[in-house]
Amino acid sequence: MEHPARCRVATREVAVSHEPFWTEDPAPLLRVEPGFRLADTPSSGHPGFVGGKREGHRALAQGATALADLQERLFACSRLGDERRILLVLQAMDTAGKGGIVKHVMGSVDPQGVQLVAFKKPTDEELAHDFLWRIRREAPEAGMIGVFDRSHYEDVLIGRVRELAPAEEIERRYGAINAFEAELADAGTTIVKVMLHISRDEQRERLLERLDRPDKHWKFNPGDIDERERWNDYAEAYQVAFDRTSAPHAPWYVVPADHKWYARLAVQHLLIDALDRMQLEWPAADYDVAEQRERLLATG
Amino acid sequence: MEHPARCRVATREVAVSHEPFWTEDPAPLLRVEPGFRLADTPSSGHPGFVGGKREGHRALAQGATALADLQERLFACSRLGDERRILLVLQAMDTAGKGGIVKHVMGSVDPQGVQLVAFKKPTDEELAHDFLWRIRREAPEAGMIGVFDRSHYEDVLIGRVRELAPAEEIERRYGAINAFEAELADAGTTIVKVMLHISRDEQRERLLERLDRPDKHWKFNPGDIDERERWNDYAEAYQVAFDRTSAPHAPWYVVPADHKWYARLAVQHLLIDALDRMQLEWPAADYDVAEQRERLLATG
Numbered sequence: 001m002e003h004p005a006r007c008r009v010a011t012r013e014v015a016v017s018h019e020p021f022w023t024e025d026p027a028p029l030l031r032v033e034p035g036f037r038l039a040d041t042p043s044s045g046h047p048g049f050v051g052g053k054r055e056g057h058r059a060l061a062q063g064a065t066a067l068a069d070l071q072e073r074l075f076a077c078s079r080l081g082d083e084r085r086i087l088l089v090l091q092a093m094d095t096a097g098k099g100g101i102v103k104h105v106m107g108s109v110d111p112q113g114v115q116l117v118a119f120k121k122p123t124d125e126e127l128a129h130d131f132l133w134r135i136r137r138e139a140p141e142a143g144m145i146g147v148f149d150r151s152h153y154e155d156v157l158i159g160r161v162r163e164l165a166p167a168e169e170i171e172r173r174y175g176a177i178n179a180f181e182a183e184l185a186d187a188g189t190t191i192v193k194v195m196l197h198i199s200r201d202e203q204r205e206r207l208l209e210r211l212d213r214p215d216k217h218w219k220f221n222p223g224d225i226d227e228r229e230r231w232n233d234y235a236e237a238y239q240v241a242f243d244r245t246s247a248p249h250a251p252w253y254v255v256p257a258d259h260k261w262y263a264r265l266a267v268q269h270l271l272i273d274a275l276d277r278m279q280l281e282w283p284a285a286d287y288d289v290a291e292q293r294e295r296l297l298a299t300g
Numbered sequence: 301m302e303h304p305a306r307c308r309v310a311t312r313e314v315a316v317s318h319e320p321f322w323t324e325d326p327a328p329l330l331r332v333e334p335g336f337r338l339a340d341t342p343s344s345g346h347p348g349f350v351g352g353k354r355e356g357h358r359a360l361a362q363g364a365t366a367l368a369d370l371q372e373r374l375f376a377c378s379r380l381g382d383e384r385r386i387l388l389v390l391q392a393m394d395t396a397g398k399g400g401i402v403k404h405v406m407g408s409v410d411p412q413g414v415q416l417v418a419f420k421k422p423t424d425e426e427l428a429h430d431f432l433w434r435i436r437r438e439a440p441e442a443g444m445i446g447v448f449d450r451s452h453y454e455d456v457l458i459g460r461v462r463e464l465a466p467a468e469e470i471e472r473r474y475g476a477i478n479a480f481e482a483e484l485a486d487a488g489t490t491i492v493k494v495m496l497h498i499s500r501d502e503q504r505e506r507l508l509e510r511l512d513r514p515d516k517h518w519k520f521n522p523g524d525i526d527e528r529e530r531w532n533d534y535a536e537a538y539q540v541a542f543d544r545t546s547a548p549h550a551p552w553y554v555v556p557a558d559h560k561w562y563a564r565l566a567v568q569h570l571l572i573d574a575l576d577r578m579q580l581e582w583p584a585a586d587y588d589v590a591e592q593r594e595r596l597l598a599t600g
Contacts, residue, residue, distance in 0.1 A: 076518040103410045110403045111416050112449075118412065149412075204596065211593045217585040218376040225595050285517040293511045295525050296504065 018066035018272055021059040024048040026266050027273050032242045032252040038235055043197045044258040049265065056261035063268045064108035070272060071145060073280035075113045078143020080283035083188035086145045086274055088267070091153050092196035093234060094224045095206035096257050097264075098149050101196070105268045106147055115140045118149040131155040131173060132180055139184060145271065146189075152177055153193075156241055161233045174244040185249035190274045193250060194267055195238060196257035200231050318366035318572055321359040324348040326566050327573050332542045332552040338535055341554055343497045346562040356561035363568045364408035370572060371445060373580035375413045378443020380583035383488035386445040386574055388567070391453050392496035393534060394524045395506035396557050397564075398449050401496070405568045406447055415440045418449040431455040431473060432480055439484060445571065446489075452477055453493075456541055461533040474544040485549035490574045493550060494567055495538060496557035500531050 026048035049056065074084065090098045106114050117138040126134045132152055140146025156177070160170050181191055198206075207228070210220040227234070246252050253270060257263035326348035349356065374384065390398045406414050417438040426434045432452055440446025456473050459465055465473075481491055498506075507528070510520040527534070546552050553570060557563035 079518050099410075099412065102412055106411050107407070110399075111406050111411060111414060112399065112402055112418065114411060116411050204599070207596050208593070211589055211596065214584075215582045217589065218379050218583050220585070220587070220592065222587050222592055222595075225592065225599060228596075228599055282515045283518050284514075285520070287520070287522050289511055289517065292520065292522055292525065293508070295522075296507050296511065296528075299504070299525060299528055 018276065019059065019063050019269060021051075021055070021062065022048050022269065023050050025273075026269055027253070030253040030255055030266060030270075032246045032254060036242060036246075036254070038197070038239050038242065038254065041197060041254055041256075043199045043202065043256050045256045046259060046262040047256070047266075049262065053259070053261045056259070056265050060104065060261070060265050060268060063265065063272060067105075067268060067272050067275070068109055070275035070280060071109045071113045073282060074145070074275060074278065075110070075143045077280055077283050078141075080286060082283070083142045084278055085140045085142050085189050086271065087140055087148065087184060087189050087191045088145065088271065089148045089151045089153065089191070089193040090196065090267075091151060091157070091194070091238075092257070093198060093203060093231070094227060095203050095210075096196035096198045097260050098196060100260055101194075101264060101267050102147060102149060104264050105271070106145070109145065113143070113145060115144045115146045116149065117147070119151060119154065130176075131159075132176060135180070140189065142188065152180070153241055153245075157234065157237045158227075160237045160240070161230050174241075177245050178247065178250075181245070181247065181250040190278070191250040192270050192274055193245075193252045194270065195242075195252060195254050196263055197254050198257045200228075202258045203228060318370075318576065319359065319363050319569060321351075321355070321362065322348050322569065323350050325573075326569055327553070330553040330555055330566060330570075332546045332554060336542060336546075336554070338497070338539045338542065338554065341497060341556075343499045343502065343556050344558040345556050346559060347556070347566075349562065349565065353559070353561045356559070356565050360404065360561070360565050360568060363565065363572060367405075367568060367572050367575070368409055370575035370580065371409045371413045373582060374445070374575060374578065375410075375443045377580055377583050378441075380586060382583070383442045384578055385440045385442050385489050386571065387440055387448065387484060387489050387491045388445065388571065389448045389451045389453065389491070389493040390496065390567075391451060391457070391494070391538075392557070393498060393503060393531070394527060395503050395510075396496040396498045397560050398496060400560055401494075401564055401567050402447060402449060404564050405571070406445070409445065413443070413445060415444045415446045416449065417447070419451060419454065430476075431459075432476060435480070440489065442488065452480070453541055453545075457534065457537045458527075460537045460540070461530050474541075477545050478547065478550075481545070481547065481550040490578070491550040492570050492574055493545075493552045494570065495542075495552060495554050496563055497554050498557045500528075502558045503528060 024047075029047040046056070049059070051059075074086070077084065090101060092098050102116060106116065115138075119134070122134065135152045138146070138148070155165075156170055156173050159165055159173070185191060207220065207224060210216040242252050242254075255263050255266045324347070329347040346356070349359070351359075374386070377384065390401060392398050402416060406416065415438075419434070422434065435452045438446070438448070455465070456470055456477070459473070460470050485491060507520065507524060510516040542552050542554075555563050555566045
């Protein structure tokens, strides 16, 4: 597909130029490549970043400025006909920090440029349609950063673990997802799929905190423990999803998330990186500036 | 309607207790009361606040913490069945700062708790229905802060000025709006309607800035000048809207907006005030905490 020339320029540097705090670009370090094994991937590190929580928080604030600027350019370009957009897919076990990503990474972006959708247990109406029906309706519009808090991947994760559909149907879904994501990419969507990776021990600590703090009780659900009991089944379902749905136009990133500060910083970088590669410039006016200036002054 | 007792407590102080920087509660100062005249209302003051831009920015950052805390309580209560929610309606002439309110006031709130809708020129499908059809579909869900960037009021503002509907239909709409808002209020919605009030001179300066800065060109539309030429007609249409649709359960506030920092601070306060009056406490667990704690520890 073509993009209006006015919103592109071919000279900007990419990778980590906006965020000098990375010692190494984390994107290739976190990307799922052939041979990736979730079981062998640590959840507690901070690849590409030297420093701890305090430095991480400072870096996140710096990155927030870069992200907000790039997002505004994306939005501006869309007003002049550019079709490009971002889709961030967030998947994780309970307590891994999806909500924190939304709050602390997306929270620094102008809300007008973010299309956030939290997918819950499907309704009866949604179940009466193909599993992608409700997803398609929420795909981000041009110029937006769409965020899926859970997604169509639930249909091959809990769907597989809980046998919510026949095995052949689960099998069919991997191909349907690939076709769907290829379609989104063709329409100008940069897809970034993130699995926040925590250890089973870290989850226990976080669930305990929810039980021990009255202001967190509302975040706990007894069903969370039922899912925890199937930890290994979920790990396997994630592995299969990575194997079957990683593609150059729709890569998976497995982000170590035992340190919340690192997970936020890494996801922020993946977005900055995706936007940077678009080489977004402010769009040129599609009206005569001098003429409009005169018209305005004539109104008094 | 009834709200679950667990989400209410009757002892908290309201008004400006969270925001010590107000010298006087701005809500009653800004509220449209019988006899209000837009034409006599200054757009350049900062009622209830002593200080300038710098103090205003500092105050906004303080208020952001209070707002974020209250919003999380509202959201938490809804998870346990509380039906309450907020609807902020933003109306204004072009450049008055609706976008800045969304970015700088709503931007400090967890995006998961905000339902933002920017109403554009109606589509053919929307025009084929009653003017409230598209509005109803976007009314905020329980626990959310809904924000309408433009709203059903466009249908009695531009609708009236541009004669987009017969005079009798415009007349009918005031009553339809009142009935609709009463219905929302009955369903647990606290409605806060804000008109950002700028002077005609201030608008000229802001439009000029958009024309003089290449990174702002995309925000300018030649149609903005056409609307500016009908400034007085719009002022009259706003006056009629205030006269016909101000109600105790759906008050209008006219916020002086020549100083952007003040407008943001004032709207932030109106939201804090609305939430404070709900006297939101963290909801009690609807499960046995000790029992779940044991279950969790048994999983290892």
